[in-house]
Amino acid sequence: MKRIACLCTITEPEDHTSHSENVFHIFDSARKFNKEQNIVGTFLVLNNVLLQILEGEPSGLANVVYRVNRDPRISNVAVILNTAIETPSFTRWSIKLLSEQCAAHRTYLQKIHSLINEKSLLKTNEDRIRYNKIFQSILSENIKQNQTPEEDSYTSTSFNNTLLGMSSWPRPTQLRVNAGLMKICPLLIGHTIEYKKLLELELFNSAQELNSYLQQLREAKALTIIQTQDPSNLHSFEAHQNKNQQTPRPGRFSQALKNFISGQGMRASKP
Amino acid sequence: MSNIYKKLAVVGEVGSGKTQLIKTISEISPFATEAKSSVDIGKEYTTVGIDYGRLSLSEDIALGLYGLPGQKRFQLLWDMVRNGLWGLLVLTKFNDELNVKSLDNILEHFDPINNQIPLVIGLTHIDTAENDQEIDLFIDIISYALEQHGINAPIVPVDPRDIESSLMILQLLDALEQSSAINMEATQNVV
Ligand SMILES: Cc1cc2nc3c(=O)[nH]c(=O)nc-3n(C[C@H](O)[C@H](O)[C@H](O)COP(=O)(O)O)c2cc1C
Ligand SMILES: Nc1nc2c(ncn2[C@@H]2O[C@H](COP(=O)(O)OP(=O)(O)O)[C@@H](O)[C@H]2O)c(=O)[nH]1
Numbered sequence: 236m237k238r239i240a241c242l243c244t245i246t247e248p249e250d251h252t253s254h255s256e257n258v259f260h261i262f263d264s265a266r267k268f269n270k271e272q273n274i275v276g277t278f279l280v281l282n283n284v285l286l287q288i289l290e291g292e293p294s295g296l297a298n299v300v301y302r303v304n305r306d307p308r309i310s311n312v313a314v315i316l317n318t319a320i321e322t323p324s325f326t327r328w329s330i331k332l333l334s335e336q337c338a339a340h341r342t343y344l345q346k347i348h349s350l351i352n353e354k355s356l357l358k359t360n361e362d363r364i365r366y367n368k369i370f371q372s373i374l375s376e377n378i379k380q381n382q383t384p385e386e387d388s389y390t391s392t393s394f395n396n397t398l399l400g401m402s403s404w405p406r407p408t409q410l411r412v413n414a415g416l417m418k419i420c421p422l423l424i425g426h427t428i429e430y431k432k433l434l435e436l437e438l439f440n441s442a443q444e445l446n447s448y449l450q451q452l453r454e455a456k457a458l459t460i461i462q463t464q465d466p467s468n469l470h471s472f473e474a475h476q477n478k479n480q481q482t483p484r485p486g487r488f489s490q491a492l493k494n495f496i497s498g499q500g501m502r503a504s505k506p
Numbered sequence: 507m508s509n510i511y512k513k514l515a516v517v518g519e520v521g522s523g524k525t526q527l528i529k530t531i532s533e534i535s536p537f538a539t540e541a542k543s544s545v546d547i548g549k550e551y552t553t554v555g556i557d558y559g560r561l562s563l564s565e566d567i568a569l570g571l572y573g574l575p576g577q578k579r580f581q582l583l584w585d586m587v588r589n590g591l592w593g594l595l596v597l598t599k600f601n602d603e604l605n606v607k608s609l610d611n612i613l614e615h616f617d618p619i620n621n622q623i624p625l626v627i628g629l630t631h632i633d634t635a636e637n638d639q640e641i642d643l644f645i646d647i648i649s650y651a652l653e654q655h656g657i658n659a660p661i662v663p664v665d666p667r668d669i670e671s672s673l674m675i676l677q678l679l680d681a682l683e684q685s686s687a688i689n690m691e692a693t694q695n696v697v
């Protein structure tokens with residue numbers, strides 16, 4: 236049995252096909268073909284760079300490489316790893332679509348990186364660039380971690396003096412959005428907000444309730460927490476201006492909907 | 507007080523659960539006496555292929571539910587409900603081949619960011635999934651497609667046959683709408 240890693244560039248589609256549709260079609264045909272050839276592995280995409288890790292019998296892998304080389308949607312194919320293995324490290328064939336900002340796949344990327352790293356044959360400069368692009372988030376993450384070792388020892392009681400944000404919604408497989416999360420996630424996604432301001436909005440009956448939802452997000456690794464260095468001076472002007480800010484009163488429609496849904500919930504929970 | 511009528515567009519491929527969702531929500535409408543007039547008003551839509559339903563919240567407040575087919579060739583129907591939309595719900599059937607092109611077209615047409623329409627992607631038929639990895643994979647593909655439009659919308663499982671699950675979508679759309687008012691003043695956009 237063998238493991239190979241193959242770097243490619245996804246070519247710009249000529250017709251009106253969008254990039255995402257193009258990627259999807261390449262993945263979908265690979266999925267079918269690899270199933271026939273009993274190949275497992277992964278398909279990592281970042282912008283126009285595609286890295287495939289494939290595990291299977293040598294003849295099947297040869298077929299894949301032959302096919303990939305002939306695929307007009309893909310160019311610059313480079314096999315950067317070719318090694319014999321005892322047992323596969325993948326159980327199926329999957330796709331991971333990466334994005335520059337997203338940290339969600341970090342652990343996964345680290346695992347892949349360790350599978351290839353020492354044995355990889357990056358022959359050209361271009362291969363090195365493409366390879367680093369795929370792994371940039373963990374490579375830069377390593378640097379960050381070295382700089383802020385205290386990040387992990389963060390405790391739930393200390394949201395004070397922090398700036399909070401989220402880059403994306405929590406995955407339903409990790410954390411189901413509940414009524415409380417519904418209130419705070421839209422404020423955090425793609426934004427940063429001071430914890431203090433979140434408290435002032437009085438979205439919940441108590442600070443503990445707010446903290447418990449923030450804690451859920453933190454545990455699902457969906458929350459970005461930035462410690463603000465000097466809480467007394469930083470943003471003090473803004474904070475002062477907004478001192479009496481509260482949640483804007485919902486309009487009549489929103490209020491009617493809320494009443495209806497909560498009434499409905501009570502009906503449903505009756506025996 | 508004046509009447510309030512808002513519209514929710516439910517867009518999705520055949521079998522994604524549009525009809526079911528609209529039926530589930532409309533049936534719990536407490537103002538049963540209105541059922542007949544609702545059918546009457548809905549007739550003009552049903553004849554052109556729009557599912558129509560209504561959730562009456564009081565005598566003078568209602569949410570119209572408009573189920574629209576997902577393909578671009580139905581753009582004329584999309585236009586019938588595009589103005590004054592309160593929310594956009596895109597239903598995708600789990601493990602059907604995701605029609606990325608159709609998702610692209612819907613997002614381009616309704617342009618939820620510029621039009622400030624709360625958007626939720628509902629994942630139906632998730633009960634047919636064998637494991638979480640399968641669901642994650644499907645969500646990966648959808649979020650990737652959303653990202654191409656600069657959109658960061660919640661992707662949530664929904665079972666249109668279930669009242670609570672269906673209402674949760676309305677609750678989420680309401681939360682998104684409410685928070686956009688707060689976002690204007692209290693938060694900083696991340697560039
Ligand atoms: C309780 C209630 C139910 C309504 N139901 C419908 C309806 O089913 N279909 C529809 O097209 N308009 C419906 N409307 C909208 C009214 O017919 C009318 O068009 C609307 O209140 C005025 O909106 P406009 O200012 O956008 O024209 C409803 C309005 C209310 C208050
Ligand atoms: N098991 C299951 N069935 C569903 C789900 N959502 C919808 N259905 C069923 O799928 C079928 C097609 O749904 P329908 O609402 O007609 O889809 P439409 O074509 O989008 O209007 C109906 O029988 C629904 O009851 C779901 O989440 N799980």
Ligand SMILES: [Mg+2]
Nearest residue numbers: 524525526557
């Ligand atoms: Mg239908």
